[in-house]
Amino acid sequence: MWEQVLIESGVFEPFVAETTHGDVDVHEMAIAEDLLRQVLAAAAQNQVRRVLSVELELGVQRLIVPEALEAAFEALAEGSVAQGAVLRMVEVPLEARCGGCGAQFAPSIDDYACPRCGEAMAELLAGNDIILRSLDAETD
Amino acid sequence: METTIKVARSVFEANDSMARRNQSRMNEAGVLSLNLMSAPGSGKTTLLQRSMGRLAPERSAVLVGDLQTSRDADRLASDAVEVCQINTGKGCHLTARQVSDGLLQLRLEQISYLFIENVGNMVCPASYHLGEHYRVAALSVPEGDDKVAKYPTLFQAVDVVLLTKVDLLGVLDFEVQRVLDDLAQLNTRAELFRLSSKSGEGMEDWLGWLRSRRAALRERGGVS
Numbered sequence A: 001m002w003e004q005v006l007i008e009s010g011v012f013e014p015f016v017a018e019t020t021h022g023d024v025d026v027h028e029m030a031i032a033e034d035l036l037r038q039v040l041a042a043a044a045q046n047q048v049r050r051v052l053s054v055e056l057e058l059g060v061q062r063l064i065v066p067e068a069l070e071a072a073f074e075a076l077a078e079g080s081v082a083q084g085a086v087l088r089m090v091e092v093p094l095e096a097r098c099g100g101c102g103a104q105f106a107p108s109i110d111d112y113a114c115p116r117c118g119e120a121m122a123e124l125l126a127g128n129d130i131i132l133r134s135l136d137a138e139t140d
Numbered sequence B: 001m002e003t004t005i006k007v008a009r010s011v012f013e014a015n016d017s018m019a020r021r022n023q024s025r026m027n028e029a030g031v032l033s034l035n036l037m038s039a040p041g042s043g044k045t046t047l048l049q050r051s052m053g054r055l056a057p058e059r060s061a062v063l064v065g066d067l068q069t070s071r072d073a074d075r076l077a078s079d080a081v082e083v084c085q086i087n088t089g090k091g092c093h094l095t096a097r098q099v100s101d102g103l104l105q106l107r108l109e110q111i112s113y114l115f116i117e118n119v120g121n122m123v124c125p126a127s128y129h130l131g132e133h134y135r136v137a138a139l140s141v142p143e144g145d146d147k148v149a150k151y152p153t154l155f156q157a158v159d160v161v162l163l164t165k166v167d168l169l170g171v172l173d174f175e176v177q178r179v180l181d182d183l184a185q186l187n188t189r190a191e192l193f194r195l196s197s198k199s200g201e202g203m204e205d206w207l208g209w210l211r212s213r214r215a216a217l218r219e220r221g222g223v224s
Helices: A002-009 A026-045 A066-077 B013-029 B044-055 B071-076 B096-104 B152-156 B176-186 B203-220
Strands: A048-059 A086-092 A095-098 A122-126 A130-139 B002-010 B032-038 B060-064 B081-085 B113-117 B134-140 B160-164 B191-194
Touching: A026 A048, A026 A066, A026 A130, A026 B002, A026 B013, A048 A066, A066 A086, B002 B013, B013 B032, B013 B096, B032 B044, B032 B203, B044 B060, B044 B071, B044 B113, B044 B160, B044 B203, B060 B071, B060 B096, B071 B081, B152 B176, B160 B176, B176 B191, B191 B203
Parallel strands: A048 A086, B032 B113, B032 B134, B060 B081, B060 B113, B134 B160, B160 B191
Antiparallel strands: A048 A130, A095 A122, A130 B002
């Protein structure tokens, strides 16, 4: 696993709960940990000296508070090549296919009923994930 | 030199792939697994105690994730039940890796059912697959009939809803219809069981569901 390789090579150290959590919500903290792991892996593969910004898509269903994610990421990235990197976040709305009749529609966060057949059997196509799109970085 | 590096990967990718491995291990061992999510105090531990007692002589195991102490683990352990406690510290949800570590401590080939008791929280656990075959949300009558509408992302994502402590329906102000109406907006695929660990109401249906799903799992070698 690349994650294990990074840990063993010292590029990435597993996080300890007592670090700089402060008042940041643990929900965003957990997401920030996974995000940073991926940012550092991509940085290591591309000889990055410094990560300037991180572009990510936030599915609305994951209920992320952008400010809390920024604060968590900033705290965790300290001392790494991603220190000071700006998060550029784009919110992604929900998209679904009805598991009953197959219609595609846009549910809202509290209503997944199909406008065609009325069943709430939504298979989510978008809006339920958090995706690291790209990094802007300084390389050697 | 400044450059843009394309990644296009989900931050849940590592967790999801670990979850798939967990599920393969359980499929191989023929273990039906459920991820139980709820608020603290929904009556999960008592429900598990009763359910596993009645599933015996088939053996069950529990991975308990929401504890600083071993109180629940002590309550649950018996001849027919193996318990493994996962110390989550400050974490607000279980991860697939924690479950993977827990699986190593269980004798999977000797058990039929694995209940994964997630951290008492109705938001975060919904984002993290653990490798479970089914996701179950438990809601108790004392919590109020507005709970489903308040946590749409959880109730939208589950396969089963357990309405627990229904022996209190006559005592407390709780409209079951409101729960049904809210589920009609969120999730008409989910099975709903009305249960009372105290009176035993609904337990046969719930246990029958568990048994039939386990039988189907053994037949197919996995849940599609």
